[in-house]
Amino acid sequence: MRTRDSQLKTRSGFTLIEVAISITLLALIAVILYGAFYLSHRAVAKSQARSEESQRLRSAGDLLAGYIRSAYPYRMSREDLSIRFFGQEDSLTFVSALSSGMGGRGMAEVTIFWESEGEEGGLLGLQERIPVALAGGEEGGGYRNSLLLDRGVRGLRLEYLDPQGEEERWVDQWSGTEKRMLPRAVRLRYQGERGEEIEWVFPIMMSVLAP
Numbered sequence: 296m297r298t299r300d301s302q303l304k305t306r307s308g309f310t311l312i313e314v315a316i317s318i319t320l321l322a323l324i325a326v327i328l329y330g331a332f333y334l335s336h337r338a339v340a341k342s343q344a345r346s347e348e349s350q351r352l353r354s355a356g357d358l359l360a361g362y363i364r365s366a367y368p369y370r371m372s373r374e375d376l377s378i379r380f381f382g383q384e385d386s387l388t389f390v391s392a393l394s395s396g397m398g399g400r401g402m403a404e405v406t407i408f409w410e411s412e413g414e415e416g417g418l419l420g421l422q423e424r425i426p427v428a429l430a431g432g433e434e435g436g437g438y439r440n441s442l443l444l445d446r447g448v449r450g451l452r453l454e455y456l457d458p459q460g461e462e463e464r465w466v467d468q469w470s471g472t473e474k475r476m477l478p479r480a481v482r483l484r485y486q487g488e489r490g491e492e493i494e495w496v497f498p499i500m501m502s503v504l505a506p
Contacts, residue, residue: 352487355444356495358395358421362405363481363497365393368471369402369427378471379427380478382455385409387481389471390427392501395440402427407483409451416447416488447488456480477501 329486371388392404409415453476455469
């Protein structure tokens with residue numbers, strides 16, 4: 296009877312090999328669960344980052360659209376028929392009837408610019424100045440508000456749609472002194488920080504010839 300009881304007790308326990316196999320299986324299950332959790336966490340983080348990036352670009356585009364659509368044929372003076380609108384390939388200065396600094400009221404001089412940061416691209420920014428300086432006026436006065444629209448910008452190119460002519464013609468420069476009018480639209484293109492191609496086209500609502 297004692298021999299049988301000892302044999303039953305021995306059979307009811309686990310051998311060292313069985314314990315090692317169990318620990319190995321538990322470790323593999325833990326690794327698999329951790330890998331699945333890590334991958335799902337990364338996927339959620341990437342999705343959130345892309346959503347935030349899209350929202351930021353959408354906000355920047357809406358801000359630019361509001362300013363450019365409200366471009367106004369502002370004369371330098373009563374005697375001078377020149378219009379304050381100076382566009383280059385990497386910068387644009389104009390007068391907008393929209394002023395965020397004054398709650399959407401009044402006019403502001405808006406400058407869209409690009410600052411190079413070497414191989415990492417550059418910064419796309421916007422500066423708003425209130426009030427608008429007249430010709431020969433004091434350039435340092437008034438209130439200035441600067442905003443960062445995007446970073447890591449490469450290959451920035453601004454183009455302007457010529458309202459004259461039946462065919463669509465985009466030019467890389469626009470001088471309100473020579474043209475004495477506003478372009479029909481402004482197109483902004485560049486390569487983002489992740490290499491994505493970004494293009495915005497902003498029509499100008501008020502395209503009036505100076506008399």
